[in-house]
Amino acid sequence: MLSRVTRDPAALPRLLLTLLVLALLWPGLEHSELDVGVLLNADNQRDMGRFLAAFWPLAHSTDFLVLLFEATVQTLAIATAGMALALLAIPASLLASRALSLSAASRAGRPKPLANLLRWPVRGLLIVLRSVPEIVWALLFVRAVGLGPTAGVLAIAITYSGMLGKVYAEIYESVDQRPAHALMQAGSGRLAAFVYGILPNAAAELTSYTVYRWECAIRASVVMGFVGAGGLGQQIDLSMRMFAGNEVASMLLTFLILVLLADQLSRLLRGRLA
Amino acid sequence: MSRLFNLLIVLAIGAAVIASFSYLAIDLGALSSADSLRQMASYVQRFLQPDVSQAHLSAIAHGALETLAMSALGTLLAAVLGLLLALPAAGRFGGPLQGVARLLLNALRAIPELVWAALMVLAAGLGPNAGTLALTLHTAGVLGRLFAEALENTPTAPAEAIRLQGGSQLLAFCYGTLPNLWPQLLAYSLYRWENNIRMASVLGFVGAGGLGQMLYVNLSLFQEAQASSVILAMLLLVLAVDSPSSWSRQRWVRA
Amino acid sequence: MSLNLRAVSLRHANAVEALRAIDLQIDSGEQVAIIGPSGAGKSSLLNLLATALTPSSGELQVLGAHPWQLANRQRQRLRTRIGLIHQAPPLPPRQRVVTAVLAGKLGQWGLAKSLLNWLHPLDIPGARRELARLDLADKLFAQCQQLSGGQLQRVGIARVLYQAPELLLADEPVSAMDPVLADHTLAVLCQHAQAQRITLVASLHAVELALAHFPRIIGLRDGQVLFDRRAQDVDQAQLDALYANEHLHAPATSAVSLSVQTARC
Numbered sequence: 001m002l003s004r005v006t007r008d009p010a011a012l013p014r015l016l017l018t019l020l021v022l023a024l025l026w027p028g029l030e031h032s033e034l035d036v037g038v039l040l041n042a043d044n045q046r047d048m049g050r051f052l053a054a055f056w057p058l059a060h061s062t063d064f065l066v067l068l069f070e071a072t073v074q075t076l077a078i079a080t081a082g083m084a085l086a087l088l089a090i091p092a093s094l095l096a097s098r099a100l101s102l103s104a105a106s107r108a109g110r111p112k113p114l115a116n117l118l119r120w121p122v123r124g125l126l127i128v129l130r131s132v133p134e135i136v137w138a139l140l141f142v143r144a145v146g147l148g149p150t151a152g153v154l155a156i157a158i159t160y161s162g163m164l165g166k167v168y169a170e171i172y173e174s175v176d177q178r179p180a181h182a183l184m185q186a187g188s189g190r191l192a193a194f195v196y197g198i199l200p201n202a203a204a205e206l207t208s209y210t211v212y213r214w215e216c217a218i219r220a221s222v223v224m225g226f227v228g229a230g231g232l233g234q235q236i237d238l239s240m241r242m243f244a245g246n247e248v249a250s251m252l253l254t255f256l257i258l259v260l261l262a263d264q265l266s267r268l269l270r271g272r273l274a
Numbered sequence: 275m276s277r278l279f280n281l282l283i284v285l286a287i288g289a290a291v292i293a294s295f296s297y298l299a300i301d302l303g304a305l306s307s308a309d310s311l312r313q314m315a316s317y318v319q320r321f322l323q324p325d326v327s328q329a330h331l332s333a334i335a336h337g338a339l340e341t342l343a344m345s346a347l348g349t350l351l352a353a354v355l356g357l358l359l360a361l362p363a364a365g366r367f368g369g370p371l372q373g374v375a376r377l378l379l380n381a382l383r384a385i386p387e388l389v390w391a392a393l394m395v396l397a398a399g400l401g402p403n404a405g406t407l408a409l410t411l412h413t414a415g416v417l418g419r420l421f422a423e424a425l426e427n428t429p430t431a432p433a434e435a436i437r438l439q440g441g442s443q444l445l446a447f448c449y450g451t452l453p454n455l456w457p458q459l460l461a462y463s464l465y466r467w468e469n470n471i472r473m474a475s476v477l478g479f480v481g482a483g484g485l486g487q488m489l490y491v492n493l494s495l496f497q498e499a500q501a502s503s504v505i506l507a508m509l510l511l512v513l514a515v516d517s518p519s520s521w522s523r524q525r526w527v528r529a
Numbered sequence: 530m531s532l533n534l535r536a537v538s539l540r541h542a543n544a545v546e547a548l549r550a551i552d553l554q555i556d557s558g559e560q561v562a563i564i565g566p567s568g569a570g571k572s573s574l575l576n577l578l579a580t581a582l583t584p585s586s587g588e589l590q591v592l593g594a595h596p597w598q599l600a601n602r603q604r605q606r607l608r609t610r611i612g613l614i615h616q617a618p619p620l621p622p623r624q625r626v627v628t629a630v631l632a633g634k635l636g637q638w639g640l641a642k643s644l645l646n647w648l649h650p651l652d653i654p655g656a657r658r659e660l661a662r663l664d665l666a667d668k669l670f671a672q673c674q675q676l677s678g679g680q681l682q683r684v685g686i687a688r689v690l691y692q693a694p695e696l697l698l699a700d701e702p703v704s705a706m707d708p709v710l711a712d713h714t715l716a717v718l719c720q721h722a723q724a725q726r727i728t729l730v731a732s733l734h735a736v737e738l739a740l741a742h743f744p745r746i747i748g749l750r751d752g753q754v755l756f757d758r759r760a761q762d763v764d765q766a767q768l769d770a771l772y773a774n775e776h777l778h779a780p781a782t783s784a785v786s787l788s789v790q791t792a793r794c
Contacts, residue, residue, distance in 0.1 A: 008627070008650055009670055025350070028343035033403045033483070048397045077294035084291040131512045135388070135476045136489065136505060143493055144317050145305070149298045223388045227479050227490075237480075240392055256384050272283065431619030438581050439692055440609030440636020441643075448647050449632045453621035 054245025064247065067235065072254055075231035078149050078224075079217035082156025083210070089161035093168035095122045099177060099198055100190045123166075130162025138224040149230030156217050156224075167209055175201040208270045215266040222255055232258075320498035321505075330500055333488065334507045341484035341511065344402050344477070345470040348409030353463045355410065356417030363418060364425035379422070382415025387473050391482040402483030409470050409477070420462045428454050468519045475508050485511070530593065531557035531696055531728040532578060537587030539573055539752075547573035549752040550587065555730065557695070560722055562743035562760075563732040566772050570752040571732035572616070575700045578730065579613035580604065592696055609636030612694035614731075616701040618685025622674035626665075626684050629673055630656040633692035659687040662717050664710075678705035683714065690721060697722060699731035703738070711735070715742045736768060 038044060096119055098104060101111035137158050141151035172194075180197030184190065225233015232255055239247035295302075304310060361367065362375035390408035398404045433450030441449070478486025485508055492501035532555040539548040547570045555561055563571050576582045577589065580596040589596065591611065596604050612633070620629045627650045634652075635643050645651060653669070660666045663683040668676060676684065682705050689697060699718065703711035715731075719742050722729035733739040739746055740760050748755040748763075748771045756767050 008653060010625075011649060014649075025346060027339075028346050031340045031343035031402065032347045032406045033401055034347055034406050035398075035403050036407070038398045038403060039407070044397060044399075051396065073297065077297045080290050080294040081298055081300065084294070127513075128509065131509050131516075132505060133472060133476050133508070133512075135479060136508065139479065139490065139493060144314060150300050150305070153298065153300060219386060223386050226388055226392060236389065237392065240396065243396075252385065252389070259384065269283065272280070429619070432621050432624075434581075435613075435615065435619045436632060436635055437605075438579060438608060438613060439611070439633065439689075439694075440605045440607075441632075442605070442640070444640070445635045445643050445647075448644065449624070449628070449635060450619075450621065453624040453628075457623065 051243055051245045054243075055249035057246060058250040058253065059244070059246040060250065064250070068250060068254060071232045071235045071251075072258060074149055075218065075221050075225070075233070075258070078152040078221040078229070078231050079156065079214060082153045082221065083160060083214045083217050085153065085157035086160035086164055086213075087210075088157070089126075089165035090168065092122055092126060092161070092165040093172070094190075094194065095119065096126060096165060097169035097172040099169075099172035099175075099180060100194055102184055102190065104177075104181070106185060126162045126165040128162070129158055130160075130166065132159070134159035134220050135224055135227060138229040139227045142228045147228040147230075147234075152221050152224045152229030152231060155229060156220060159220075160213055160217060164210070164213065168206060171202050171205050171209070172198050174205075211266045211269045215262045218262045219259060222258075317498075321502040323499050324503035324506055325497075325499040326503060330503060334485070334504060337485040337488045337504070338507055338511055340402050341474045341486075342471065344406045344409060344482075344484055345467060345474040348406045348474070349413055349463055349467040349470050351406070351410040352413030352417055352466070353459070355414040356421050357459070359414065359418040360421035360425055363422035366425075375418075376422075379415050379418040382411055383419060384415070385412065387412045387470075387477060388480060391477040392480040395481045400481045400483075405474060405477040405482030405484055408482060409474060413466050413470060417462055417466055421459060424455055424458045424462075425451070464519070468515050471515050472512055475511060530590070531555050531559065532592075532730070533588075533590035535588040537577065537584045537589055539570075539577055539582060540585040541573075547752050548577065548584075551752075551754060553747070553754065553757070555728060557728050558722075558726050559745060560719055560729040560743050561731070561745045561747060562739035563730065563747045563749055564734075564736055564739050564771065565732075565749035565755070569749045571749055572700050573752075574749065575613065575698050575730065575732055578696070579611055579698050580608060581613070605636065609692075610695045612689035612692045612697050614682075614686050614689050614697075614699040614702045616682075616704055617678070618681050618688070620673040620681065620684060622672065624673050625650075626660070626671050626673060626676070627653060627656045627669050629684055630659060630687045630691050633688040633690075636692075655691060656687070659690045660684075662690070662721075663687055663714060679707070679710065682706065686714065686718065693725065695727050697727055697729045699729070701732055701734060704734055711738060712741070719743070 039048075094100060098111055098116070098119070101115055103115050104111040134155050138151055138155035141154045145151055145154070175198055179201075180193045183193040183197045188196075221229070221231050222233040222236075225231045225235070226237045228234060228237075232251060236248060236251045236255075239251065356379075359375050359379055362371040363379055365372045387408055390411050391405055394404035394408045394411075398407060428451055430451075432454070433446040436446040436450045437443070474484050474486075476486045478484045478488065479490050481487060481490075485504055489501055489504045489508070492498075492504060532553065534551050534553040537548060537551045537553075538546065540546050551574070563574065565571055573582065577584060578591060580591065583597055592607065594603075594607050596607055599607060618629075628647070631646055631650055631652055638646070642651065650656065657666050657669055660669060660683075663686060665680060665683050665687065668680060668684075673681060673684065682702060686699075686702055689699075697718070702718065703714050706714060715738055718729060718731070721727075731739075731743070740763065744760055745758070746760050746763050747757045748767065750771055755771055756763070
């Protein structure tokens with residue numbers, strides 16, 4: 001009776017959970033070699049201080065501004081071209097989606113198991129394409145086609161086609177299926193059923209998602225520059241290696257403005273088109 | 275009018291795409307020519323026999339552990355730092371501090387992890403420590419903003435009741451605010467952790483440790499067989515994180 | 530003198546005048562019920578006494594101190610001696626009842642003990658004792674979100690009982706309880722006040738309960754004290770004046786049977 005009065009039933013589970021988390025995190029401390037102190041090390045602080053002090057004034061010589069402008073345009077071009085190529089995922093999304101299943105149309109929306117099995121290779125391909133991070137693709141393409149924007153375009157095209165293919169397929173499935181089913185039951189082909197039965201309802205969401213992905217692609221193309229895939233990122237990497245703080249600062253600022261503008265533009269476009 | 279505007283947008287997008295390809299001078303024809311395709315094929319072929327030797331696999335396991343450790347500790351530190359910044363950012367300490375905290379959070383968040391990693395490699399040297407710090411900084415910005423929003427949307431009455439019976443600000447926060455808040459904070463942190471595992475595996479490209487550093491080194495030395503097994507390991511890691519997290523989201527977050 | 534109000538007025542931010550020039554003295558150890566129609570200012574008055582609201586004008590003295598002339602730290606110390614029972618206790622839905630009750634002593638405990646108690650309840654028997662008085666001991670380890678409105682009110686009361694303040698304020702403490710439970714709970718509050726010789730001020734919707742449990746009744750209407758007298762001196766005419774235009778609802782409240790009343794405390 002006394003123990004019932006004084007003991008907290010949640011105490012033991014909480015204690016065990018805490019111990020478990022600690023046991024998992026403790027080796028992590030070793031593996032991650034975490035040491036915040038290294039930032040406070042006098043030598044490092046002097047180096048960092050010199051680097052940061054060089055941030056101001058921002059680099060603004062004419063030569064540099066021309067370079068900066070070209071790098072920015074290149075970044076935008078990489079993102080746009082990569083997205084355009086990624087739209088090649090549309091056929092894959094059609095293959096992967098259950099929305100265009102002929103058997104589903106006559107079976108209350110549930111496709112035949114065998115027909116479903118056929119969708120899996122396409123889905124698997126899309127999973128692999130998007131599960132390898134874009135920067136790994138970029139690194140691989142830099143090795144294959146050389147330094148420069150082509151690697152970036154191809155990397156974005158590959159990763160984003162994986163993402164677009166999956167999300168497009170899900171969007172097709174999320175809209176009202178009855179128009180498409182009715183068309184297919186009336187004997188129309190799958191493509192016609194898609195264009196007349198699904199696209200009208202899904203178009204707004206598809207555009208909105210595509211524009212959002214374009215915005216992400218701009219960010220990604222800057223990051224991919226660090227492995228040599230062209231654009232602003234490559235220039236930032238070069239300037240960092242040369243400890244040119246003022247150039248790094250100018251380019252980071254440009255990057256932030258670019259992302260901000262892309263965000264605004266994408267919001268505007270989505271508001272317009274959706 | 276609206277139709278005309280939409281047509282203009284479509285035309286502008288088309289023009290932008292064409293301009294992009296011509297500006298970058300990407301010759302898709304040359305890329306898909308027989309010669310270059312053959313080169314590509316031979317390049318790909320070198321990846322088709324992943325190195326599964328014992329030594330390499332244990333190196334990969336070590337790299338994967340390093341990646342996991344970086345992401346876990348980075349997220350944990352970021353959650354602490356984010357909460358500390360979220361308090362002023364939610365206006366708990368007055369207007370001026372709120373502005374400063376928000377600016378700081380936005381700056382932390384706006385700079386991508388990889389750029390932070392490059393900076394941290396300069397500041398703290400090569401290795402996973404730099405990666406952990408980079409993840410901490412970027413994630414603190416992301417989580418700080420989410421936490422601040424959550425704080426602003428939490429009812430204040432329980433905390434005020436504690437203040438009214440003489441409790442201090444800190445106790446009012448612990449007893450009145452956190453009980454409502456922590457499930458949300460935990461959910462956000464776990465979600466970011468999942469994201470950070472993916473990120474931590476590539477931060478090594480700029481020298482910040484983990485699987486990425488192995489991959490970068492292997493590719494630089496033209497060891498495609500080894501690189502291929504590292505990529506496979508990355509893929510497995512991402513998939514292993516993806517499926518339980520999407521399962522648990524469906525299970526726990528029935529929103 | 531436990532409470533002393535001289536010409537106290539309260540104007541809300543939206544310029545609504547909740548209290549107008551209230552004069553009120555309550556001695557320590559007194560048990561007072563405040564009754565009146567909805568919107569009369571009962572909650573405002575209690576929140577004022579609990580130092581949750583600042584008077585717009587007039588002089589307010591609580592437990593011998595002028596709370597709004599004190600420094601922050603001293604006012605917090607004064608507040609540890611005042612307990613306010615809320616009509617709908619603001620308890621975090623995920624907090625456990627035991628933690629919610631033990632939170633009553635936060636103002637009196639040191640920081641270390643308070644933080645430790647946050648991680649693991651330190652005085653489980655104490656929390657169980659207070660809950661048992663209100664017949665709620667079986668919910669000790671439940672989460673607040675699992676409780677009904679009446680149970681939550683009792684958790685709020687248990688917290689203030691655990692706090693053991695010198696001035697106990699209760700804002701409609703039994704509004705979500707059935708008549709028998711409401712009667713029992715008020716009896717517990719009154720017994721506690723009497724045993725500890727503390728001051729108890731409660732606002733009540735149900736006139737019968739107020740008359741049955743409290744020796745002194747204050748009628749509040751439109752932010753002013755309409756009457757202030759001993760319970761046995763309150764007559765029907767005064768109640769009619771207090772609740773004028775409110776008789777549409779009268780049958781519902783007077784339906785409470787007087788047979789459930791226990792001895793006046």
